Amino acid sequence: MQIDFDNFYGEDYLKIYGEDLERRTQAEVEFIDSTLNLKPGAKVLDLFCGYGRHAILLGKLNYQIVGIETSQYLLDVGLKKIEEAKLKENISFLKLNPADINFSNEFDAVINMYTSFGFYESDEQNFNLIEKSYNMLKPGGKFLLDLVNREKVISLQPSKNWEEREGLFVLEAYNFNHLKGRAITRRIILSNGLRKEGYISIRLYTLAELKNSMENVGFKINKVYGDYDGSLYNSQSPRMIPLVVKE
Numbered sequence: 001m002q003i004d005f006d007n008f009y010g011e012d013y014l015k016i017y018g019e020d021l022e023r024r025t026q027a028e029v030e031f032i033d034s035t036l037n038l039k040p041g042a043k044v045l046d047l048f049c050g051y052g053r054h055a056i057l058l059g060k061l062n063y064q065i066v067g068i069e070t071s072q073y074l075l076d077v078g079l080k081k082i083e084e085a086k087l088k089e090n091i092s093f094l095k096l097n098p099a100d101i102n103f104s105n106e107f108d109a110v111i112n113m114y115t116s117f118g119f120y121e122s123d124e125q126n127f128n129l130i131e132k133s134y135n136m137l138k139p140g141g142k143f144l145l146d147l148v149n150r151e152k153v154i155s156l157q158p159s160k161n162w163e164e165r166e167g168l169f170v171l172e173a174y175n176f177n178h179l180k181g182r183a184i185t186r187r188i189i190l191s192n193g194l195r196k197e198g199y200i201s202i203r204l205y206t207l208a209e210l211k212n213s214m215e216n217v218g219f220k221i222n223k224v225y226g227d228y229d230g231s232l233y234n235s236q237s238p239r240m241i242p243l244v245v246k247e
């Protein structure tokens, strides 16, 4: 089954998760700012920026941000927010498919936030994003990959959840397919008698697998964080966030 990004990450996504996302953003941006430790005006690429919740706060901190996203709906929401915040000088958004990303030696940092990695079926395509991130960076540039912690996820699944948000009834079922190493979320939304169904499947790599793929392209591991408070990774951490450097 193909993931329909525009559908899964469209209007319903923000209705369901928007408030949670906003609540998390300040702490996430403080973490990005302190771990990257860049000079004012540094150039940062936000790979799969969503509606730019990190990009906007980073722009306020005077970074120069380029956000890449495929969902037109999220980009439109982000563009409106940039205009309202008068940050058009600092932030630009590009609607680009990953295959069309072709920057080279341009950025001081690349960030990929909130599990925006692992969507492809093949390891080759997923790891290609790591290689592209490497190529986009200047020498000495940093790549921050913020993922859900696979080991923790496995210990919590299978599970189900239902919620009512803004008139939508949202039913989600989460499973981990051990043979494929993938976390699978099935989402049904009921609204005004209509039923919509979405599906997303994310390859969750072990830290050792990620380390290999990062070192293979030339990155050096600097640290692996387990949460946005700066604590280091362990098997029960909420997140798995490697910070790696282009040699």
Ligand SMILES: C[S@@+](CC[C@H](N)C(=O)[O-])C[C@H]1O[C@@H](n2cnc3c(N)ncnc32)[C@H](O)[C@@H]1O
Residues within 6 Å of the ligand: 005, 009, 021, 047, 048, 049, 050, 051, 052, 053, 069, 070, 071, 074, 098, 112, 113, 114, 115, 116, 117, 118, 119, 120
């Ligand atoms: C979980 S959301 C996170 C968005 C944003 N980084 C944030 O923290 O709000 C994942 C985003 O990745 C985008 N995306 C599009 N194509 C993708 C791909 N091939 N791989 C990973 N993410 C992709 C989706 O449209 C979606 O906005």
